[in-house]
Amino acid sequence: MNRVMISKHLSGASGGFELSVDLELQSGKIHTLFGRSGEGKSSLLRMIAGLLQPDSGRIVIDGEVWFDSAAGINLPPQQRRVGFVFQDYALFPHMSVEQNLRFALDDPRHKEPVDELLHVTELWALRTKKPHELSGGQRQRVALARALIRKPKILLLDEPLSALDHAMRLKLQEELLRLQERFNATALLVSHDIGEVYKLSHHVFEVAHGALRRSGSAHEVFATQRLSGKFRFSGEVLCIEKSDILYVVNVLVGHDVVRVVANAREIEGLHVGQKVLLSSKAFNPLIVSLE
Numbered sequence: 001m002n003r004v005m006i007s008k009h010l011s012g013a014s015g016g017f018e019l020s021v022d023l024e025l026q027s028g029k030i031h032t033l034f035g036r037s038g039e040g041k042s043s044l045l046r047m048i049a050g051l052l053q054p055d056s057g058r059i060v061i062d063g064e065v066w067f068d069s070a071a072g073i074n075l076p077p078q079q080r081r082v083g084f085v086f087q088d089y090a091l092f093p094h095m096s097v098e099q100n101l102r103f104a105l106d107d108p109r110h111k112e113p114v115d116e117l118l119h120v121t122e123l124w125a126l127r128t129k130k131p132h133e134l135s136g137g138q139r140q141r142v143a144l145a146r147a148l149i150r151k152p153k154i155l156l157l158d159e160p161l162s163a164l165d166h167a168m169r170l171k172l173q174e175e176l177l178r179l180q181e182r183f184n185a186t187a188l189l190v191s192h193d194i195g196e197v198y199k200l201s202h203h204v205f206e207v208a209h210g211a212l213r214r215s216g217s218a219h220e221v222f223a224t225q226r227l228s229g230k231f232r233f234s235g236e237v238l239c240i241e242k243s244d245i246l247y248v249v250n251v252l253v254g255h256d257v258v259r260v261v262a263n264a265r266e267i268e269g270l271h272v273g274q275k276v277l278l279s280s281k282a283f284n285p286l287i288v289s290l291e
Helices: 041-049 097-103 112-120 136-148 166-183 194-200 218-222
Strands: 003-012 015-024 030-034 056-061 064-068 082-085 154-158 187-190 203-208 211-216 232-243 246-253 256-262 275-281 284-289
Touching: 003 041, 015 041, 015 203, 015 211, 030 041, 030 194, 041 056, 041 082, 041 154, 041 187, 082 136, 097 112, 097 136, 112 136, 136 166, 166 194, 194 218, 194 232, 194 246, 203 218, 211 218, 218 256, 232 256, 246 275
Parallel strands: 030 187, 030 203, 082 154, 154 187
Antiparallel strands: 003 015, 003 056, 056 064, 203 211, 232 246, 232 275, 246 256, 275 284
């Protein structure tokens, strides 16, 4: 059982507000907190990790009570099996890749889990390098490996890929999915990128004004039901679904997800993350690759 039911008064750019949410997290799945900046999403991750105390509520992860205001329970961060990945990597600059991973272990003398993760994340050849000698994508891969090395009960991801360019972001999204599946990690991600949310999330929580606005699959939360007239817009392919003899292509256009029906010929060569052009004649959208 994983449940986060908390309330906390927070201060934002427009003044104080009450963050009050009740989330149930499925074990072994990626969940995403989506919403505008300043809604308390990062603060919620910090409360789960024990870095910020809620005013009231209960946090239960993998059946273990980490916080219960009524019972007076508030485990310190070091007693919570949490893996935390930040946007700015938060690596120790004076330590090598291998030393950064060892530092995260309860007993740094244990070499086996470090060697395993270095191989799994394809960092073995870089194990003696310091963070300043690595690219942004490599540093984020080290941060992810460090978060996973203690086999956390929950993996917290605070916009971990937002500082990377588009191509590296797509690559690291695939890496994150691969590692999450390999370690069967329960994860909670903060992201403002709808394409990223669509690709990574098993379940999405949309937070607005400190409360849960909508929840469900990425399609249920984001897909638009608006009818389209004549238009020409560029967008990004989020996913391609088979439907009987036809296909449904979900395309991110701005902040909207547009669903386009296509045949086998039209989707030939299309892939997730590809830039495409949508055009319409008489309410019949056409999809054309831009690459």
